[in-house]
Amino acid sequence: MKRYDGNPRDEHQWNEALICMTQPHQSEFSRPVTSNQAGIHPRLAQNLQRHLNTEFQRPVAPHSKAAYQELATALGDSQRPIVLDSFCGTGMSTAILAARHPDHFVIGIDQSAHRLGKHISASDSNYLLLRANAEDLWQLLLQNGHLLAHHYLLYPNPWPKSKHLQRRVHGHGSFPALLALGGEIEVRSNWQLYLEEFGVAMFLAGRPGTVAQISGEPSLTLFEEKYRLSGHSLWRFHSPPP
Numbered sequence: 001m002k003r004y005d006g007n008p009r010d011e012h013q014w015n016e017a018l019i020c021m022t023q024p025h026q027s028e029f030s031r032p033v034t035s036n037q038a039g040i041h042p043r044l045a046q047n048l049q050r051h052l053n054t055e056f057q058r059p060v061a062p063h064s065k066a067a068y069q070e071l072a073t074a075l076g077d078s079q080r081p082i083v084l085d086s087f088c089g090t091g092m093s094t095a096i097l098a099a100r101h102p103d104h105f106v107i108g109i110d111q112s113a114h115r116l117g118k119h120i121s122a123s124d125s126n127y128l129l130l131r132a133n134a135e136d137l138w139q140l141l142l143q144n145g146h147l148l149a150h151h152y153l154l155y156p157n158p159w160p161k162s163k164h165l166q167r168r169v170h171g172h173g174s175f176p177a178l179l180a181l182g183g184e185i186e187v188r189s190n191w192q193l194y195l196e197e198f199g200v201a202m203f204l205a206g207r208p209g210t211v212a213q214i215s216g217e218p219s220l221t222l223f224e225e226k227y228r229l230s231g232h233s234l235w236r237f238h239s240p241p242p
Helices: 011-020 044-052 062-075 092-100 134-143 162-167 175-181 192-204 222-229
Strands: 082-086 105-110 127-131 150-154 184-189 210-214 234-239
Touching: 044 162, 044 175, 044 192, 062 105, 062 127, 062 134, 082 092, 082 134, 092 105, 092 127, 092 150, 105 134, 134 175, 184 192, 192 210, 192 234, 222 234
Parallel strands: 082 105, 082 150, 105 127, 150 184
Antiparallel strands: 184 234, 210 234
16 A cells, blocks of 8 residues: 555545546546446336345355454444445545545445555555445344435446446446435436436435536546546536435
8 A cells, every 4th residue: 555655634635635636647548438328228227126126145255254353343333424425446436535524433435455455545645445246235234223414426437338227326126225324325427318318216215416527626536627637527426314
């Protein structure tokens, strides 16, 4: 884990320090999402209803169990509200969110040890990075009575091929766990249709929200910065707490 000697203390400093040190080269610019799906997936409602009526039974991976034990130790008897940063990548967003929510405990989760190993950390922080499968940790949080104040899902894999609906967050069997965790939900993507479809799934599940374009905000993730510099339109879905 890399450490930034300047030890930034607020969101502005994190953006300045992390983005400046990770500006993409021209060869790293990104192409917009392309898909064979032109509108909301025709099987979205049917797929969602099946998941809402069926218990998700996939076993929790051993490394996710170990991650939760680390989290339980870190939480202790703390009553601080929890912010979850699912699919956090290098943890850049987690650090920024920790500065944005200083009175909360912020958890960043990603399945890649390689990505997490690139994190630039600050001491005396109110966040923890864990290598775990997101759907596993969602289940474990629920099983242990934890609910969320905020849940961020920033640029998850959109799985743009139509046949991969069930790999998308809102098409996956773990989506009911995301709903049960509650909290204010924010999802970002550079594929507008993905967020519109996510919004329809949320509406059908009783959690309406809005989709809007992002402009004039500092990047929260390295992917967001890369997409912004590549000229992509960036989008956000937001749903207030239930």
